[in-house]
Amino acid sequence: MPNDYFAGIDVGSLSTEAVIVDSNKHLLSYSIVNTGINSSAAAEEALSEALQKAELPRNRIAKIIATGYGRAAVGAAHKRMTEITCHAAGAQQLFPEVRTVIDIGGQDSKVIHIGQDGQLVDFAMNDKCAAGTGRFLEIMAKRLEVKLEKLGDLALLAEKAVSISNTCTVFAESEVVSLVAQNHPIDEIIRGLHVAIVNRIWNQVQTVGVHGQVALTGGVALNRGVVNLLEEKLEQTLEIYSEPQIVGALGAAILASK
Amino acid sequence: MSLTGQLRYHFMKDIGAPALMGLQNITKKKRIRKPDPLFAPPLECTARLKEIMTRHYYLARFVPGAKPVAWVTSGAPVELLRSFGFYTIYPENHGSLVGAKKQGANMCAIAEGAGYSPDLCSYARIDLAHTLSGKTPAGRLPKPDILFAANNICQTIVYWFKAIAHHYDIPLILLDTPFNYSAINDGDIKYMVAQLQEMIPVLEQAAKKKFNYAEFQEIIGRARDTSLAWSDVLATMKNRPAPMTIFETFFHLAPIVSLRGLPVTYDYYQILLEELQQRVRQGIGAVTNERKRLMWDNIAIWYKVRDHSVQFAEQGMNFVTATYTNAWAETTVYMDVNNPFESMAKTYSLVILNNNLDYRLRLMERLIKEYQVDGLVIHSARSCKPYSVGQYDIKRKLRERLGIPAVVIDGDITDARAYSEEQTRTRLEAFFETMGD
Numbered sequence: 001m002p003n004d005y006f007a008g009i010d011v012g013s014l015s016t017e018a019v020i021v022d023s024n025k026h027l028l029s030y031s032i033v034n035t036g037i038n039s040s041a042a043a044e045e046a047l048s049e050a051l052q053k054a055e056l057p058r059n060r061i062a063k064i065i066a067t068g069y070g071r072a073a074v075g076a077a078h079k080r081m082t083e084i085t086c087h088a089a090g091a092q093q094l095f096p097e098v099r100t101v102i103d104i105g106g107q108d109s110k111v112i113h114i115g116q117d118g119q120l121v122d123f124a125m126n127d128k129c130a131a132g133t134g135r136f137l138e139i140m141a142k143r144l145e146v147k148l149e150k151l152g153d154l155a156l157l158a159e160k161a162v163s164i165s166n167t168c169t170v171f172a173e174s175e176v177v178s179l180v181a182q183n184h185p186i187d188e189i190i191r192g193l194h195v196a197i198v199n200r201i202w203n204q205v206q207t208v209g210v211h212g213q214v215a216l217t218g219g220v221a222l223n224r225g226v227v228n229l230l231e232e233k234l235e236q237t238l239e240i241y242s243e244p245q246i247v248g249a250l251g252a253a254i255l256a257s258k
Numbered sequence: 259m260s261l262t263g264q265l266r267y268h269f270m271k272d273i274g275a276p277a278l279m280g281l282q283n284i285t286k287k288k289r290i291r292k293p294d295p296l297f298a299p300p301l302e303c304t305a306r307l308k309e310i311m312t313r314h315y316y317l318a319r320f321v322p323g324a325k326p327v328a329w330v331t332s333g334a335p336v337e338l339l340r341s342f343g344f345y346t347i348y349p350e351n352h353g354s355l356v357g358a359k360k361q362g363a364n365m366c367a368i369a370e371g372a373g374y375s376p377d378l379c380s381y382a383r384i385d386l387a388h389t390l391s392g393k394t395p396a397g398r399l400p401k402p403d404i405l406f407a408a409n410n411i412c413q414t415i416v417y418w419f420k421a422i423a424h425h426y427d428i429p430l431i432l433l434d435t436p437f438n439y440s441a442i443n444d445g446d447i448k449y450m451v452a453q454l455q456e457m458i459p460v461l462e463q464a465a466k467k468k469f470n471y472a473e474f475q476e477i478i479g480r481a482r483d484t485s486l487a488w489s490d491v492l493a494t495m496k497n498r499p500a501p502m503t504i505f506e507t508f509f510h511l512a513p514i515v516s517l518r519g520l521p522v523t524y525d526y527y528q529i530l531l532e533e534l535q536q537r538v539r540q541g542i543g544a545v546t547n548e549r550k551r552l553m554w555d556n557i558a559i560w561y562k563v564r565d566h567s568v569q570f571a572e573q574g575m576n577f578v579t580a581t582y583t584n585a586w587a588e589t590t591v592y593m594d595v596n597n598p599f600e601s602m603a604k605t606y607s608l609v610i611l612n613n614n615l616d617y618r619l620r621l622m623e624r625l626i627k628e629y630q631v632d633g634l635v636i637h638s639a640r641s642c643k644p645y646s647v648g649q650y651d652i653k654r655k656l657r658e659r660l661g662i663p664a665v666v667i668d669g670d671i672t673d674a675r676a677y678s679e680e681q682t683r684t685r686l687e688a689f690f691e692t693m694g695d
Contacts, residue, residue, distance in 0.1 A: 084691070120688070121657075121663075121692075123692075207650045
C-alpha cells in the first residue's frame with residue numbers, strides 16, 4: 001500500500017490543529033485541540049485524532065510539515081515552515097482567486113500578499129504587542145464577563161461604538177474598566193473594542209496593500225463583528241472558510257504533498 | 259594642559275599602553291578556534307582593529323590634562339577638531355560597544371531610573387547613564403571639555419548633548435545642517451560655512467591653540483583618502499563571493515566613525531583593503547556557501563550581530579552591502595582640500611539621514627544593482643526614528659521597481675528589551691521561504 005497521505009500540524013498559542021490530505025490535496029480530516037502547556041503532546045494528540053477520523057494508520061502518512069509558534073516542538077515533523085507560508089498555501093487551495101490573506105490568530109496577526117503562482121510576495125506581522133490579536137478580544141471578553149463566542153454578535157447589535165483610545169491591550173483593559181464604571185452600555189464598549197482591533201489590523205493591511213480577493217483566516221474569523229467591520233474598510237466581502245482555524249494546518253499538509 | 263599630564267599621557271601612549279597590551283597578548287590564553295564550516299577563517303586584520311580600538315579607549319583615561327577632550331556625534335565635521343588636537347570620544351561608538359557587550363538594557367535602565375523615557379534613543383540613554391553613574395563596560399571615558407555635534411543624523415542629538423553640556427557645564431558646539439528636501443542651495447551652504455567659521459575662535463579657546471589653515475587642509479585631504487579607502491573596502495564586496503560580510507564591516511567601521519582624519523585610520527584601511535583584495539584574487543568568500551546576496555538597512559542590532567551572521571550564513575546568505583556602512587563613503591566626493599569649508603558643508607549635510615526619501619530610494623536602488631542584491635532586510639530600530647521612518651514605503655517601492663523581496667524586523671540598536679526573539683525568527687524564516695531556492 002503506498003504512503004499517499006500527508007499531514008500538516010499547526011501548533012498555535014491557544015489551539016493546535018492537524019489536517020490530513022490525500023495526494024490530490026483533498027481534505028480527509030482535521031482536528032482541533034487545546035495547545036495547553038505541552039506543545040509536542042498537543043501535536044501528537046491532534047495528529048492521532050485526525051488519523052482516527054480519517055481511519056488511517058500512522059504509517060500511511062508519507063510526510064508531515066509542522067507550522068505555528070510551536071513548530072519546533074513537533075518531533076514527528078519532516079519539515080518545519082512558518083505559518084506565513086502555510087496560511088498562504090492553505091488560503092490559495094481553498095480560494096484560488098485570493099491574493100491577500102489576513103490571518104488573526106491567538107497571539108499574532110499577519111497580512112500576506114500572494115502572487116499569481118501562489119508564491120509569497122510580501123507580508124506584515126503585528127509588532128511585539130497583543131493588540132490586534134485574538135488575545136486582545138479574549139482578555140476583553142473575560143473582563144466584561146461575556147462569552148468569547150458572543151462578543152462579535154454583541155458588537156454588531158450596538159448602535160454606536162465607544163471610542164477606545166489605547167492600542168495597548170493592558171491600557172485598553174483599564175480603559176474598559178473605567179468605561180464600565182461610567183455606565184457606558186456594554187455593547188457599545190464591545191463595539192469600540194472591535195473598532196480598535198480592526199483599526200490595528202488595517203494598519204498592517206495598508207503596509208502590504210489590498211490585492212485581489214481577500215481571505216480571512218484564524219480563529220478570529222469566527223467573530224462576526226470583526227468580519228463586518230473589516231469588510232466595511234475593505235469595501236469587499238471576505239472569503240472565509242467554515243473552519244478558519246485550520247487553514248494554516250491545511251496549507252502545511254498541502255505543502256507536504258508537493 | 260599641564261606638563262605632568264602631558265608627560266603621563268605620552269608615556270602611556272608610547273611605552274605604557276603598548277607594553278601592557280603586549281603583556282596581555284602573552285598572558286591571554288590563545289583560544290584555538292575550531293574552523294567554522296559556515297565562514298572563511300577570520301580576517302587577520304581583526305587583531306589590528308581590536309588593538310586600535312582598545313588602545314583608543316584605554317589611553318582615553320590618561321588624556322585629561324594632556325589634551326583637550328571632545329565628545330563628538332557620528333555626523334559632526336570632526337576634521338575641524340583634529341586640527342586643534344582634540345582627543346575625541348564618540349558616544350554613539352561607545353553605545354554600540356555597550357550594545358555588543360549585551361549591556362545595553364542595563365545601562366538604559368540607569369537612565370530610565372533618572373527619569374529619561376524608555377522611548378528615548380538607547381545610545382542617548384547609555385551615554386546619559388554613563389554620565390550620571392560613571393559606569394561603562396569600556397573602562398572609563400574622559401570628561402569632555404567641549405561637545406561637538408551636528409544635527410544631520412537626528413534632532414535627538416541636540417537635546418541629548420544639551421543634557422550632557424548642562425551636566426558638565428561645558429560648551430556645546432552645534433552644526434545645524436538644513437534638511438535636504440530636494441536640492442542643496444547656496445543659502446544652505448553659506449549658512450553652514452558661517453557656522454563652521456564661527457566655531458574656530460571657540461575651539462581655539464578650548465584647545466589653547468591657534469587655527470592653522472594649512473594643517474586643516476591636510477586633514478581634509480587625509481579624511482578624503484581614508485573615506486575613499488573605506489569605499490574601496492566596501493566595493494570588494496561587489497565580488498562573488500564577497501570577501502567580507504556586512505556584520506564584519508559593522509566592526510571594521512569603528513575607526514572611520516571615531517578616529518576619522520587620523521593617520522592610524524588611513525593606514526588601517528590600507529591593510530584591510532589589501533587583505534580583502536587578496537581574498538578576492540583567491541576566490542575566498544566570507545560565507546563559504548554564498549547562494550544569495552542581501553542588503554541591510556539601518557544601524558546594526560549590536561547584541562544580535564553574531565546570531566544573525568550565523569542564522570543567515572546557514573541559509574547560504576551573505577549581506578554584501580548596507581546603507582549604514584555606506585554612509586561613511588557616501589559623500590566623499592564633496593571633500594575638497596582647496597575649498598575645505600564649503601566641501602564640509604556638503605559632505606556633512608547630504609548624508610542619508612539628512613536627505614529626502616527619494617534620495618534614499620535612489621541610493622538603495624543603486625546599491626542593490628551594483629552589489630547584485632537578491633533581498634533586503636530592514637531593521638526598524640526603536641531608537642532611530644529618522645532612519646526607521648519611511649521604511650515600509652521604501653520596501654514597497656523597491657519591490658515594485660526591482661521585484662526585490664524584503665522583510666522588516668522590529669528591534670533596537672542596543673536595548674535588547676525591544677527585540678522579540680520568536681517574532682523575529684518567524685519573520686526571518688518566512689523571508690527565507692520567500693527567497694526560495
